[in-house]
Amino acid sequence: MADRLMLLDSASLYFRAFYGVPDTVRSPDGTPVNAVRGFLDIIAKLVTTYRPTDVVACWDDDWRPKWRVDLIPSYKAHRVAEVVVSGPDVEEVPDPLEVQVPVIREALDALGIAIVGAAEHEADDVIGTLATTAEKPVDVVTGDRDLFQLVDDDRDVRIIYTARGMSNLEVVTDDVVVAKYGVHGAQYADFAALRGDASDGLPGVAGIGEKSAATLLQAHSDLAGILAAADAGEGMSAGVRAKLDVGRAYLAVAPTVVEVARGLELDVPPTRLRVPDAATRASAHALADRWGLGGAMGRALDALTAVAG
Incomplete structure (x- = not known):
């Protein structure tokens, strides 16, 4: 199987999972886990469909960087939570989703999927840097059309666009961007x-x-x-x-x-998908039992086994 890197716009995907799975899905202690389950099923579908050899979950270490706001104060201003805080702006995230984000990170760790963020930068910037510097074809998974700027047919960088739902994914190449907007x-x-x-x-x-x-x-x-x-x-x-x-x-x-950043210095752990060994499976299933993730963790593990094997 030819090498291919998949870059996940993590926040875009866990918001989609949160709104796509009923919030009645809860852990044994009553914590909502609909976004976690949905996110795991998204990973299983993506890995099975597009068969990447490497995957990185790109993270918003700063979803609204001050240097962008200093240039255009209205940048993402409508998404700022109306609370009094000191320090960086707080993104308006539904409480039932906010409590699930750490569990999503735990689940990614359990699967051996690399998580990469960058101080004072958004996931888009991490994606831009990894897509630009990759020495293999790249699939960027996102619902954000801003990342269409990364499409590059010569380097086989394409977008797996989720805006129409996970059952209707769209592979965006340069021809698609031209057809949609009249620009490359x-x-x-x-x-x-x-x-x-x-x-x-x-x-x-x-x-x-x-x-x-x-x-x-x-x-x-x-x-x-x-x-x-x-x-x-x-x-x-x-x-x-x-x-x-x-x-x-x-x-x-x-x-x-x-424009997304393309030259960040990133600390990138190994990105290669691995067949989950017995210890990994046991740890992942223990996490699934603790949080009541049902069969979603098993489906993700099975997808990784099928593709990485």
Whole structure:
């Protein structure tokens, strides 16, 4: 089997698991474990379907880095919990999910799946760095279209897009990005900066929507080319130039916020999937018994055995 690295956008997946499995699923002590069970079943499905040789669960060590907020204060502002805290912003996470996140990490450890985060950076940045530096094909599993910027057919970096549900996964290559938006994966970050993204609190350039952003990038390749053409008064209407001029201050910082990091120094443990030995299985099943994970842990173990074997 050819080597292939799978990068999990962990928070994206455990939020999906939480809302996809009834919250009546609980441990023997009454703690909700629906997200844990759902997350394990997601892993089993992904490993079985795409057969990676290596897997990394990429983690949000800082889901809203201050350096991004300093550049665009509205960045993810609508997701901040309305509580008084000192230190970093607290993401608004449902209480029944919050208590499950440590158990998800325990389950990943039990399966031998590497967890990688980076101080002052999001999981997206970890994914961007690992995808860019990988010496093998990469599958990025996420429901976040911002990561379309990583699609690279030449290096066989593709997105396994979960937005339509785990039963309707979409493999996103460059042709798919072009068909959806009219731009290539390498242009997607500039496209998102121009268009904006309400889900991330990015305002975009007023009056520039998806079609206008795509048209500009088709004509001028990238944001630098668009602004150079605007300065020269060529290749666009006076109205579009005026909109870009009003948005200059925003466009000076937006790419830094939208583009994922690609050069982080990461502490990456071994990522190779291993066939669970007897001790691993015993430990994983003990964890499953303690938390009432039902057959989900067994299905994940069986998937790893089938693929890593």
